[in-house]
Structures are given as structure tokens and as C-alpha cells.
Amino acid sequence: DQQVKQNSPSLSVQEGRISILNCDYTNSMFDYFLWYKKYPAEGPTFLISISSIKDKNEDGRFTVFLNKSAKHLSLHIVPSQPGDSAVYFCAAIRNDYKLSFGAGTTVTVRA
């Protein structure tokens, strides 16, 4: 049963514009949410996280927003750069340390 869902398999955005990636989850027991970035032929790398007690976390061009009542989080990338072209995975942790992943969104930043 997929507890973390990324319903958009792909996103294309112009360089310099905002990329918004969405993620929905079903388990209200998740404590932490993370975003990972993956380039082809490489493993996922940690990008940014947010605790369930917060609604926003910002790190440079990357901001994650959490809406607990809607069980929804989003990742904003502003401004988008060509190097941001990758697959982005949303993931969540319950009160243990195991990650539940979404299926990923492929972002393509157009010059």
C-alpha cells in the first residue's frame, strides 16, 4: 500500500521560473518528511526535510511546505536552474527510522 504518493511523474519548467513539486501522504503518524534528488546513474541524495511540527522549512533556493490537515507537502525551487533537472523523491518517516518513498517526479529545466 503506497502511503506516499507523487501524482505528477514529470514536470517541465523554464530556467529562472519556480518549480513546484507535490506530494500527498495517507499516514497521519509520519513525523518527518524529506526530499531526495537523484541524477541518472547516481543514488538519491538528501535535499531538505521538515518536521511534522513545522509548516515551512527553507534552505537557499529550496523551500518545503507542509499542510498536515491536507496531508500534503510541496517542494518549491526558486529560481530553477539547469542543474536542478533530476528525479525528486518525497519520503516520510514514522516514529521509527524507516523511509516510505513516493515514486518520484522527473524535473526538466529548459534553458
Add this chain to the structure above:
Amino acid sequence: DAMVIQNPRYQVTQFGKPVTLSCSQTLNHNVMYWYQQKSSQAPKLLFHYYDKDFNNEADTPDNFQSRRPNTSFCFLDIRSPGLGDAAMYLCATSREGQGFGQPQHFGDGTRLSIL
């Protein structure tokens, strides 16, 4: 640089022929994980070691086993690979006991093909 290394990057084996994938880490993390990822799907946790304690996911086939001889190394053994086992296998590590939300660090994966 501290990292997670998986060998080999690409592995081809025959249907039913046992295969072992390896993972090593220099991060000195106490938890090591193995994931299976098929095309356009979410990485699926197969099992993990918390220190020396092995934790199997309920839906991991019996065909898949793991060994962790020491902190740095972890192996994934597939006893009799079937065509459905062709996938990317990802190893990850994390340091637990430091509070929630510790990110996992991934290797670059081993792409397994079954002939």
C-alpha cells in the same frame, strides 16, 4: 570523502544462479538498508540492519537474504534470481539514536539484470 560504495555497478546473472551484491560505508553509521527499485516506482525497503540486528520487511521474498559481517560492510544475497528480480538495488546508511529525521545516505546502486 565519507561515502557509501556499491559494487558492482552493473551485474548480470542467469535465471536461478545465486548472486551477491555488496555495499561498504566509511560513514560509521549504525544502520544499513537495502532497497529494491524498479523502473518508475518508489524504492522499496527489503530489510535493514540496526547495528547487528537484522530486520526483515514482511513482504520481502525468502529468496532475498542479507549479511553484515561488520559495521562497514553489508551484502545482499539473492539465492535463486527470477526475472522479476531485475531491478536497481540501493544500499543506504543512517546514524540512528541521534533523534528523528536523520537522512539516509545512499550508494549509487547496482543494476541487476537476469538472463
